[in-house]
Amino acid sequence: MMTEKQLSPELFELATERQGDMEKINRPSLTFFQDAWIRLRKNKGAVFGLVMIIIITLMAIFAPILSNHTYKEQNLKHAKLPPRIPVLENIDWLPFNGKDMNGINVYEKRGVKEYYWFGTDDLGRDLWTRTWYGARISLYIGVLAAAIDLLIGIAYGGISGFYGGRVDNVMQRIIEVLVGIPNLIVVILFILVFEPGIISITVAMVITGWVTMARIVRGQILKLKNMEYVLAARTLGASDSRIIAKHLLPNVVGPIIITTMFTIPSAIFTEAFLSFIGLGIRPPQASLGSLVNDGYKSIQTFPHLMMIPAFVISLLILSFNLLADGLRDALDPKMRK
């Protein structure tokens, strides 16, 4: 039992009137995305990833255009040149001084006036142009994978989750079988039947790429469609398509963005992997994977042929992974660890 204190009226004083202030909102209200953007900016890894993606994208678009060489132009006189970049060539420890393994400046020895920034391969093709051309293909694959996720995955998962019942049952059985089939096997079979190249990879990815997204969207829609605000909208006479577009999808945007962002690096990896084992992009076209594979053949004598494309592909995948991690934390603070 607590001892009750006697409170005398003198202890109290009248509160100053500030009812208006109490309700005042001092900070501007932020939308979901403004909020997420603030959180994303605080994440150093994500910002690094975003900046790197922008730089690589710009390089992939402009470097092949501005270069004096095309990706397939051969110049046997200039074959197997090490990288040489103006200004940077004066810094000794950087591998851009035009010197080969034995420390001989090949450019001076062979009287090559031009600077090949990333060197040349055994056919005298400019690695700078080829690397950025390969980055274009990687980025194309990334964009494609994202598009497939967004178009097919959302539609399939949305329909399956929203209509439920028999439709859902059939659609889920199909997914269950598809999930069991290793993606890589489908991709390899497709590439065997249709010629290796960008189109086969595209088609194979269209078939296999959307399953994860469909499952995630379905799960979210299942959860959301029984919410009261959906019932309210329905009571007011909203059509199915309106409910899906205006009420359900905006609430699934977070998981959709996160899933898409994780799809992109794995798609880029798959293409590089296929090109590496010789099933992807065919010469004279270049992809980062096939460039790494070509570089292997001369790894002992001209390591730059492998190192440079390997570095770019790793950096690209790393950047996307970092950005995806950051977005996951930013869009879904509950999942933050």
Place this chain on the structure above:
Amino acid sequence: MARYTLQRFVYMLITLFIIATATFFLMKLLPGSPLQNQEKLSPEQQKIILEKYGLNDPVPVQYIRYLGNLAKGDLGVSFQYDNRPVSQLIGDRIGPSAQLGFQALVFGTIVGILLGVIAAVRHNTAIDYTATILAVLGISIPSFVFGGLLQYYIGVKLKLLPVAFWEGFEYTIMPTLALSVFVIASIARFMRTEMLEVLGSDYILTARAKGISGFGVIFKHGLRNAMIPIITILGPMAVNLMTGTLVIEQIFAVPGLGEQFVRSINLNDYPVIMGTTIFYSALFILVIFIVDLLYGLIDPRIRLAGGKK
């Protein structure tokens, strides 16, 4: 549980059947035939060879025969390797691949768990950040790049380990390392997340309050519970190891199944491609099946959810 198991098993068979069918018809679409130097053979010789491989029958007959043989475990004979049965080729080649995969899985899991636990216990310290960065690098750098770097720096420059081939344990070290990077990284990431969640839960606090040492709490109470969900990533992990062996075996010239698969693709050896595809798929589907069942056994909540369907 029995019903659930049966249901999963039926799905497994359906998936396998679809893969086998799809593979068969896709292969029928392929250009090229088992006849080498077709122009040099007389029509009679061509006919005899086609007869021998059963390629003269109508496609539906071939398909039924193919399914029948498949049920008996007969995957046909290779066009390139002196008519040897595909199942025998797979049997000869599976050893090194299985060894590499197993070593990478064991090594990767142990290191990954350690890394993840240390990162979680030292949450928000330099150790945690370093482990996190290493893990992101690990899932980002493609295994063929990592394999190449190992080969160049450890094999060529430092000459510590043999660069390639398959002649003893020291030859397995670099391919195993290259293959396990992804395993380490993904398990470490996963472990860290799970461990942080478990360490924040009430029963850990209770254990601490009762005076159990930090070490005991982490390993007896924390790790055990955090490890359950790891089973869920075993499936993707199996796929990754499988893909990994395709490139790693090529880089390190390991006489494994992956190396043979890539080679038969380049040689248009259709029976071998088909057989290996079906073999890989069956393996993968089996892993998923086992993972599903294991998960149901370990965590009864999953079983209930699955049973309700």
